Amino acid sequence: MSEDFVARARGEIVGWAQHRAAVEDLQRQLAAMPPGAPVRLAKKTSNLFRPREANPVPGLDVSRLHGVVEVDPRAGTADVQGMTTYEDLVDATLRYGLMPYVVPQLRTITLGGAVTGLGIESSSFRNGLPHESLIEMDVLTGAGEIVTASDEQNADLFRSFPNSYGSLGYSVRLKIKLERVAPYVHLRHVRFGAIGELMDTLRQVLRDRTYEGESVDFVDGVVFSREESYLVLGGWASSAPYTSDYTGQQIYYRSIQQRSEDYLTVLDYLWRWDTDWFWCNRALGLQNPMLRRLVPRRYLRSDVYSKVIRWENTHGYFAKLDAKKGKLPRERVVQDVEVALDRTEEFLDWFLGNVPIEPIWLCPLAVRDHEHGEQPWPLYPLKRGEDYVNVGFWSTVEITPGRSDGDVNRDIERVVHEMGGHKSLYSDVYYDEDTFWGLYGGETLKAVKNTYDPDGRLPDLYTKAVKRR
Numbered sequence: 001m002s003e004d005f006v007a008r009a010r011g012e013i014v015g016w017a018q019h020r021a022a023v024e025d026l027q028r029q030l031a032a033m034p035p036g037a038p039v040r041l042a043k044k045t046s047n048l049f050r051p052r053e054a055n056p057v058p059g060l061d062v063s064r065l066h067g068v069v070e071v072d073p074r075a076g077t078a079d080v081q082g083m084t085t086y087e088d089l090v091d092a093t094l095r096y097g098l099m100p101y102v103v104p105q106l107r108t109i110t111l112g113g114a115v116t117g118l119g120i121e122s123s124s125f126r127n128g129l130p131h132e133s134l135i136e137m138d139v140l141t142g143a144g145e146i147v148t149a150s151d152e153q154n155a156d157l158f159r160s161f162p163n164s165y166g167s168l169g170y171s172v173r174l175k176i177k178l179e180r181v182a183p184y185v186h187l188r189h190v191r192f193g194a195i196g197e198l199m200d201t202l203r204q205v206l207r208d209r210t211y212e213g214e215s216v217d218f219v220d221g222v223v224f225s226r227e228e229s230y231l232v233l234g235g236w237a238s239s240a241p242y243t244s245d246y247t248g249q250q251i252y253y254r255s256i257q258q259r260s261e262d263y264l265t266v267l268d269y270l271w272r273w274d275t276d277w278f279w280c281n282r283a284l285g286l287q288n289p290m291l292r293r294l295v296p297r298r299y300l301r302s303d304v305y306s307k308v309i310r311w312e313n314t315h316g317y318f319a320k321l322d323a324k325k326g327k328l329p330r331e332r333v334v335q336d337v338e339v340a341l342d343r344t345e346e347f348l349d350w351f352l353g354n355v356p357i358e359p360i361w362l363c364p365l366a367v368r369d370h371e372h373g374e375q376p377w378p379l380y381p382l383k384r385g386e387d388y389v390n391v392g393f394w395s396t397v398e399i400t401p402g403r404s405d406g407d408v409n410r411d412i413e414r415v416v417h418e419m420g421g422h423k424s425l426y427s428d429v430y431y432d433e434d435t436f437w438g439l440y441g442g443e444t445l446k447a448v449k450n451t452y453d454p455d456g457r458l459p460d461l462y463t464k465a466v467k468r469r
Contacts, residue, residue, distance in 0.1 A: 013092060014067035019081060022064035023138070023146065023172055029060050030144045039142055039457045041170055060140075065172055068092040076178045077135065082112030082171040090270055098178040099266070101133035105273040108303040112171040118163055118380060118424055120336070120363055120390050122218035122234060125206055128368030131162035131377065133177040141169040142453025151372075159372070160448040163379035163440065165425060167461040168452055182236035184243065185218065185269040187262040189255075190231045198229045199345045205233065206341070206364055206387055218269075221362035222256055226352055230256050231362075237263065244268075247275050248297050251287060253359065277302040279359060280394050284308060330396040331405050332428065333357060335412060338365070339421040341387040348391070350415055355408060361392035378441040379461070380422060388421075406430055425465040436462050 014022075033039070042059030062083050069079040073096040080089055086100070087107035093099050100111075104119035113119075114130040115137070127133065136150035139157060147169070149158035161168055188211070192198040198221065205211050205219060211233050218234030240263035246252035252272045255262060264272060276287070284305060285291050292300075312318055319329065333355065339347045341364065351360070367376065367384045375381035382388060397408055410430045416423055422439060423429075431439065445461060 012067045012088060013071065014069055014081070016069060018064075018067070019069045019079075019173065022081070025064060026060060026062065026140065026172065027146065030140075033144070036455055036457065038459075039140070039144065041166075062170070062172075069173065071096055071098070071178075073098060076180070077175060078178055079173060079175050080111050081173060082110065082137075084111050085109065086111065086114070087271075090267070093178055094181070094267060096178075097181055099181050099270070100130070100176060101127040101179055102130045103270045104130070105271075105278070106302045107271060107274050111174055111176070115162055115171060115174060117165050117426055120365060122220040122232070122363060124363060124365035124390075125219050125387075126209070126217075126366075126368075127179075128365065129162070129377075129380075130176075132368040134158075135175040135177060137161070137171045137175065138173040139169040139171055139452075142449070142458040143455070144457070146172065147452065156448050157452055159377060160379055160441065160444055162377050163425065163461075164445065165461060165464050167445070167458050167464055168449060169458065181266050182238050183266060184237040184240040185234045185264050185266055186214075186237040186240070187264065187269075188214075188233045188235075189257075189260055189262070190233060192229050192231075193227055195223065195226065195229060195345050195348050198223075198231060199341075201231060202364060202389075203341065203387075205231070206366075219364055222253060223348065223352075223360040223362065224257070224358060228257075232256060234269065240265075246272055247300065249289070249292060251276055253279050274302045275300050277305045278361060278392075278394065281305050283395075328398040328400065329405070331399050331408050332396050333408055333412070334394045334427045335409070335423055336390055336392045336426075337412070337416045337421055337423040338382065338388045338390050339416065339419055341389055343419045343421070344389040344391065347415065347419055347421070351391070351393070351412075354411065355393070356397055357393045357395045361390075363390040363392070364388065365390055378444040381441060382422070425461075429465045431466065433462055433466075436466060 040059045041062050065081040066083045067081055068084060068089055069081060071078045071093055076098060078093055085108045086103055089111055090099060090103060102119060102121050102123050104114050104121055109119060115134060119130045136148060139147050139149055139161065141147050147154055147157065149161065151158060157168060190201065192201070205216050209216055215235050216233045217236050219231065221229065221231045223229040243263050243265055244250065244255065245268065246255065247268065252275065281287065286295060323329065348360070365388050366386065367382050369376040370384055374384050376384065399405055406428070409428050413423065413430055417435070440461060449460065
């Protein structure tokens with residue numbers, strides 16, 4: 001490993017004694033709560049993009065559950081507290097030349113959040129979603145107990161926890177598998193003039209795990225228009241003739257259009273999307289070179305931008321200015337959907353013809369677990385043996401005369417449902433209750449919730465995702 005690579009990996013290891021003290025403190029807080037009182041966490045940050053109502057009930061202080069407990073480089077595993085961000089987790093594991101199987105794109109996503117709310121990245125075509133590298137976890141349940149869950153004990157909770165969004169409990173410790181890394185990632189930006197051509201090449205890459213004779217370890221893509229789209233194919237590299245830096249003035253997604261290949265350190269590769277929040281900081285003017293130079297590098301981060309957007313969602317300052325200028329109101333369309341590989345071109349054709357949002361992110365994935373039936377994770381029932389593509393689009397659209405706020409999101413839900421796909425629940429959801437439970441493991445979740453939250457101290461998944469409480 002290069003000196004720069006090692007020097008930048010400085011994650012905190014809290015150790016078992018500190019972890020046990022933090023859990024004991026949490027248990028004391030629980031014991032002090034009135035019987036039957038709702039269980040919730042006191043969190044200052046969130047990576048959810050749906051509005052939440054103010055809750056007068058004090059939450060549990062989990063601020064001590066934010067570190068890596070232990071990394072075992074021989075076993076290739078890590079024990080991690082539930083509130084640990086991937087930024088801190090990656091810093092802790094890279095010093096051993098290891099990383100989580102899947103590292104979501106934004107630095108402040110927590111491991112517990114990625115497991116209970118799903119996450120994805122360019123290694124997901126071979127490693128699945130973050131919960132598929134999970135060995136066991138300790139969960140604070142709605143019944144106020146700390147329960148250890150794995151495939152060997154409390155397996156019903158273990159299998160139903162992914163995509164439960166806190167409706168079954170909160171993870172306080174997770175044990176995950178890690179994989180070996182190289183110091184660098186070599187990127188190839190492969191351009192296509194038609195979506196169908198991209199899809200044909202993606203099928204070949206997913207089948208062979210190579211492209212033009214070079215191994216492929218990471219795959220994602222960007223659709224800029226019907227006539228311009230790219231696959232970004234990454235491969236581990238032990239050396240690099242140069243490395244690019246997209247944490248300051250240079251913008252990563254523009255480099256995909258500007259160069260046919262690139263080299264990044266593994267750390268910079270993992271956070272390549274975070275500096276510009278993919279491309280969403282365009283709305284804040286931060287891709288204007290003159291303005292960008294005025295912003296300190298430490299503020300070029302997705303969590304800074306999200307705070308600005310949440311402030312706007314609360315106060316509507318810029319929306320009011322637009323209204324005074326006579327502009328149409330806008331609907332937020334911030335979604336990630338999973339569509340089967342064989343129907344992705346059809347979905348993109350519909351989307352490009354009906355939703356004025358570009359660019360669009362593409363990320364292939366497949367269920368990694370081949371031991372627990374056709375649909376091993378019941379609350380997000382992707383099928384084993386099927387290749388999917390995550391399609392991500394994050395922007396706003398004008399609410400045209402005769403239309404209402406939410407109509408575009410409802411159209412997307414309808415088309416995704418018709419194509420047999422699923423959508424993530426981190427943002428606005430409009431499904432009616434019967435459809436929702438049919439898509440997200442309703443009967444299974446009900447049974448598991450009766451076991452681990454018999455008094456209903458946690459809101460159910462429909463309430464959290466759709467009713468916005």
